[in-house]
Amino acid sequence: xxxxxxxxxxxxxxxxxxxxxxxxxxxxxxxxxxxxxxxxxxxxxxxxxxxxxxxxxxxxxxxxxxxxxxxxxxxxxxxxxxxxxxxxxxxxxxxxxxxxxxxxxxxxxxxxxxxxxxxxxxxxxxxxxxxxxxxxxxxxxxxxxxxxxxxxxxxxxxxxxxxxxxxxxxxxxxxxxxxxxxxxxxxxxxxxxxxxxxxxxxxxxxxxxxxxxxxxxxxxxxxxxxxxxxxxxxxxxxxxxxxxxxxxxxxxxxxxxxxxxxxxxxxxxxxxxxxxxxxxxxxxxxxxxxxxxxxxxxxxxxxxxxxxxxxxxxxxxxxxxxxxxxxxxxxxxxxxxxxxxxxxxxxxxxxxxxxxxxxxxxxxxxxxxxxxxxxxxxxxxxxxxxxxxxxxxxxxxxxxxxxxxxxxxxxxxxxxxxxxxxxxxxxxxxxxxxxxxxxxxxxxxxxxxxxxxxxxxxxxxxxxxxxxxxx
Amino acid sequence: xxxxxxxxxxxxxxxxxxxxxxxxxxxxxxxxxxxxxxxxxxxxxxxxxxxxxxxxxxxxxxxxxxxxxxxxxxxxxxxxxxxxxxxxxxxxxxxxxxxxxxxxxxxxxxxxxxxxxxxxxxxxxxxxxxxxxxxxxxxxxxxxxxxxxxxxxxxxxxxxxxxxxxxxxxxxxxxxxxxxxxxxxxxxxxxxxxxxxxxxxxxxxxxxxxxxxxxxxxxxxxxxxxxxxxxxxxxxxxxxxxxxxxxxxxxxxxxxxxxxxxxxxxxxxxxxxxxxxxxxxxxxxxxxxxxxxxxxxxxxxxxxxxxxxxxxxxxxxxxxxxxxxxxxxxxxxxxxxxxxxxxxxxxxxxxxxxxxxxxxxxxxxxxxxxxxxxxxxxxxxxxxxxxxxxxxxxxxxxxxxxxxxxxxxxxxxxxxxxxxxxxxxxxxxxxxxxxxxxx
Numbered sequence: 001x002x003x004x005x006x007x008x009x010x011x012x013x014x015x016x017x018x019x020x021x022x023x024x025x026x027x028x029x030x031x032x033x034x035x036x037x038x039x040x041x042x043x044x045x046x047x048x049x050x051x052x053x054x055x056x057x058x059x060x061x062x063x064x065x066x067x068x069x070x071x072x073x074x075x076x077x078x079x080x081x082x083x084x085x086x087x088x089x090x091x092x093x094x095x096x097x098x099x100x101x102x103x104x105x106x107x108x109x110x111x112x113x114x115x116x117x118x119x120x121x122x123x124x125x126x127x128x129x130x131x132x133x134x135x136x137x138x139x140x141x142x143x144x145x146x147x148x149x150x151x152x153x154x155x156x157x158x159x160x161x162x163x164x165x166x167x168x169x170x171x172x173x174x175x176x177x178x179x180x181x182x183x184x185x186x187x188x189x190x191x192x193x194x195x196x197x198x199x200x201x202x203x204x205x206x207x208x209x210x211x212x213x214x215x216x217x218x219x220x221x222x223x224x225x226x227x228x229x230x231x232x233x234x235x236x237x238x239x240x241x242x243x244x245x246x247x248x249x250x251x252x253x254x255x256x257x258x259x260x261x262x263x264x265x266x267x268x269x270x271x272x273x274x275x276x277x278x279x280x281x282x283x284x285x286x287x288x289x290x291x292x293x294x295x296x297x298x299x300x301x302x303x304x305x306x307x308x309x310x311x312x313x314x315x316x317x318x319x320x321x322x323x324x325x326x327x328x329x330x331x332x333x334x335x336x337x338x339x340x341x342x343x344x345x346x347x348x349x350x351x352x353x354x355x356x357x358x359x360x361x362x363x364x365x366x367x368x369x370x371x372x373x374x375x376x377x378x379x380x381x382x383x384x385x386x387x388x389x390x391x392x393x394x395x396x397x398x399x400x401x402x403x404x405x406x407x408x409x410x411x412x413x414x415x416x417x418x419x420x421x422x423x424x425x426x427x428x429x430x431x432x433x434x435x436x437x438x439x440x441x442x443x444x445x446x447x448x449x450x451x452x453x454x455x456x457x458x459x460x461x462x463x464x465x466x467x468x469x470x471x
Numbered sequence: 472x473x474x475x476x477x478x479x480x481x482x483x484x485x486x487x488x489x490x491x492x493x494x495x496x497x498x499x500x501x502x503x504x505x506x507x508x509x510x511x512x513x514x515x516x517x518x519x520x521x522x523x524x525x526x527x528x529x530x531x532x533x534x535x536x537x538x539x540x541x542x543x544x545x546x547x548x549x550x551x552x553x554x555x556x557x558x559x560x561x562x563x564x565x566x567x568x569x570x571x572x573x574x575x576x577x578x579x580x581x582x583x584x585x586x587x588x589x590x591x592x593x594x595x596x597x598x599x600x601x602x603x604x605x606x607x608x609x610x611x612x613x614x615x616x617x618x619x620x621x622x623x624x625x626x627x628x629x630x631x632x633x634x635x636x637x638x639x640x641x642x643x644x645x646x647x648x649x650x651x652x653x654x655x656x657x658x659x660x661x662x663x664x665x666x667x668x669x670x671x672x673x674x675x676x677x678x679x680x681x682x683x684x685x686x687x688x689x690x691x692x693x694x695x696x697x698x699x700x701x702x703x704x705x706x707x708x709x710x711x712x713x714x715x716x717x718x719x720x721x722x723x724x725x726x727x728x729x730x731x732x733x734x735x736x737x738x739x740x741x742x743x744x745x746x747x748x749x750x751x752x753x754x755x756x757x758x759x760x761x762x763x764x765x766x767x768x769x770x771x772x773x774x775x776x777x778x779x780x781x782x783x784x785x786x787x788x789x790x791x792x793x794x795x796x797x798x799x800x801x802x803x804x805x806x807x808x809x810x811x812x813x814x815x816x817x818x819x820x821x822x823x824x825x826x827x828x829x830x831x832x833x834x835x836x837x838x839x840x841x842x843x844x845x846x847x848x849x850x851x852x853x854x855x856x857x858x859x860x861x862x863x864x865x866x867x868x869x870x871x872x873x874x875x876x877x878x879x880x881x882x883x884x885x886x887x888x889x890x891x892x893x894x895x896x897x898x899x900x901x902x903x904x905x906x907x908x909x910x
Contacts, residue, residue, distance in 0.1 A: 345633075410620065412639070437611030439612045
């Protein structure tokens, strides 16, 4: 006798577990099938949480390294990172959060089925490993997420040539680290391991770091990385990576047409993440795929009625779908509410904030200057550097800026791009501004408390209208 | 004691009015009932008389602004009461262009009362919001900015956002649907255009004027906009067909000459229009389908015959309605036609006098046209066009004779009225006119 649920969610990552909780809150009986031994998925176990924990360690080290500037006397000898302790603290944080999700499941009476799911047709899900059984579901939500993906020229061996899954667990700090790819994952590990003491080289195929960000942000990050001693190789194509017992030899074509070989202890491949669909039985179920991703409509319905999909595993067929925890969880909420018969509206993907926790950190939302021009807007921008602010001087953080991209015609705030101290927090104001369709004038009229980093947002708005007050 | 001047309630369904012109300026002496300002509502334009004698001490609503009915628009007081900051005779103070204080326009389509036309314009609210609701129409700073630049009334827009909030997309789609342009990024404001900036794309990749060309760009009047909307809507709504009949007006002409003096004594002029109206009323009685409306899957037969008479104005057109035209004789119709035409031209019509028409007569012949192909006045299903009435050679008993003739055109909605019915109706009108019974 198969157990029957209103909703069966496949995958307990940020998309899946949030969808499950929301559905349960709305009175649905819910089961979640998860093949890992803990709840939380990539975000909690492999991604956001552990990497940001490592970044806080790096930040702590940075402050201690500058102790003299702060008037703090420490005993002679250079401060160093203790990796076992770092991992212990990080793992404790991760463990606490995954158990938090377990608690939420219990609280909301969500059944956690440990195993690997496979679609069995007509509202059935087979659990083929772990707690083998067949579940019946009125509605199925696929939230199987993504996994690191390499490029054809590089084969992952998980010891010398690794992905972020291994990079969060490195027992010792590599003497030299080459990072392939300068998206969020690449630049974050560059910051972590550079601070921990590695000689870091970051290689990007495209002409600039963090290619999805505004060009000004890329330029600022490159400037800062170079200052920190990170070797930046943009416009560079890796043609081969050969691992040996002593290290990795990386062959690359540089933009000046030369071939170059870089030797490193470890190569971290951070070239993107692909959908996890193996063994799900998608094709047998008749679900349409696009480039391996599950194709969904704007309310996350797949081509098969009764089956929805959310998160990193989907494509909306309208360009790159952001693989971000906060996007997945919002998609999970929308899907759960739609299934429960509540009125829902499609997400506006122009309003998705991006936070990159490199040093200096990046927070951005909306259109970049280039993208806004592509869309045909008559663009004006306003930029204000953090370094001018009293608050930034106190914190010893003088890098970076806030840049506002606006439409000249109607004064609409189209995008806000910041790099520098607390940018990942400061971006929240900008997200709300876009969501509420704010004009630059409204940002100018909004009181920004003094002394705070957020003053840079108000000043950038002033700058977009002609002149900042403190410049 | 100062007397507040209010925006008058010009009809039940009218929530607001636009001040088109101040006839008096601050500091001017006014008599009670002397015209004080001119307003435009979506139904009529009218001159509003002063409610009291005195001096116009303050103008609170400037020309071009729209306010809710019963809002105070000015103050009349003794000469000494002129606002201190307002020197005598100076321009009215610039009222803050706050959109929030301006109450949105009534969303009723013009005379579409008993039978709603199957009109579903993109983004329009289905029902008229109460005044209170519309004040609270939720939007965003950006939407208010776009509305201001494009002179759009946000309350007319259906909000798709949370809690009915009007979003950027809503207002841009609304502007597109109103103007027919596909340019969602850059819908230009018709009224707020700097000289030389050109006009918007007409949707076919052509512009009415290129930037920098030698043109003068003026915003449309409220009436012009309504006519434009209504005409396009009518062409879209009805399956227009036209039948043209050649009618002998000799009998009518004879009676007119006989009775002219008598009518003048009674204080009115006997015009061809009265005869035509009488004949039409009689034909409408025989063919009730022509005095009807189409509402979805239903035909609405109107028990009353309310005859609209199109009156050309200096800068537009208005169709005042003779209610219960079937209860009037030739004299009554003559008087009614003269009365509404005069009052239409002097902007003295009340809003209810342009509503509830069931059939319309228009007279392009007065300007020399042989015949017209009129567009139906929705939600009616037919309209009669009167061509010029003149002596023409015609064949009578195999001989060429001179007779007073005119072409009459019936424009009708083929969805409801077939050619046979339309022609039978016209044959009846023709028969009535050619054999007019003066009694």
